[in-house]
Amino acid sequence: MTDYSIPRPVSGDVVDLILDDHRLFETLLREMRDSTADRAGARAAFADVLVAHGEAEEQEVYPRLRRRTEDVGEHEVEHGEEEHAEINEALLALLECVGTDTQKFDDAVERMNEVLQHHLTEEELTILNPAREDVSDDDRAQLGQKFLAARSEQLDQGCGSVENVQRLVDEARKEGLLGEDEETSEG
Template sequence: MTDYVIPRPVSGDVVDLILEDHRLFETLMREMRDSTADREAAREAFAHVLVAHGEAEEQNVYPRLEKKTEDVDAEEVHHGEEEHAQINEALLALLECRGTDTQKFDDAVEKMNEVLQHHLTEEELTILNPAREEVGDTERATLGEAFLAARSEHLDARAGSLDNVRRLVKEAHDAGLLPAEEEE
């Protein structure tokens, strides 16, 4: 089994740190598409870092950027939360695949990639660009530390476990961030 090392920096500019995770997601997605890679290990690492990243953004980054920038408003924050819920729903389908050598797994990877790439592009354009332009270096570093601390807590708690992802998807449905089950 391959061990995918999830970097655990302790400081940095929040924009750079988020972008580093985005590139890590893309690397792990490539591994999950590669039939010769350790897809199971890639899926596990991907799940944990993806959920830890999203939860840390929602707890520590989005609310503070909403207060610090003109372009990141409540609507952008809510939209980001909806997209995180969609990502978690796609992740749940990926985690529920029994093996990694099936068409079901390949289809789940394709859907995950579609939802994820849409979110990464939108977040980089509508949230990270305003953060670069409107938030000072010191505040971005402070946000980076808060983001990383929360991200590490979620990683330590194994945030990408099947049970936790199921809970997050249920909470998103209950909160109206995802359509009701019968609407899908």
């Protein structure tokens, strides 16, 4: 399997859309762990959808959910942004691996999986559950359209490039979301 096309829906409930991306991340990670798969193709698709997803959440979803539900507060949003920064840092290490048949690549995939699974679990519990309970179907559909538009814009710009991910990591360091010279983050 070497066709790693990224789905581009145009509408839907924002919670369902985010969860669909979470399952896609898991599929692409599984492909990157498979030594017989097109690991480079899976890595490229993973980088694009991961960055597009995170940037769209921060631009469109987190700020609106913070205003629409009392269970998604500033702490949850800030924590989500910190975890996105850690994910981008782990992604940069993955993208900087020259080959996909090395121990360094396998280690980078393992680190990415640890950081990402932690974030997905927390986000599904502390952000998506309150959104399901407190935000109306219509608002979640409108938010889904905004999320998808921002996600598509990111994908169109090649957001998963090493250069863009490096820029995001550098910005996160300047904003204090990551340690200045950390190669890996704990949390």
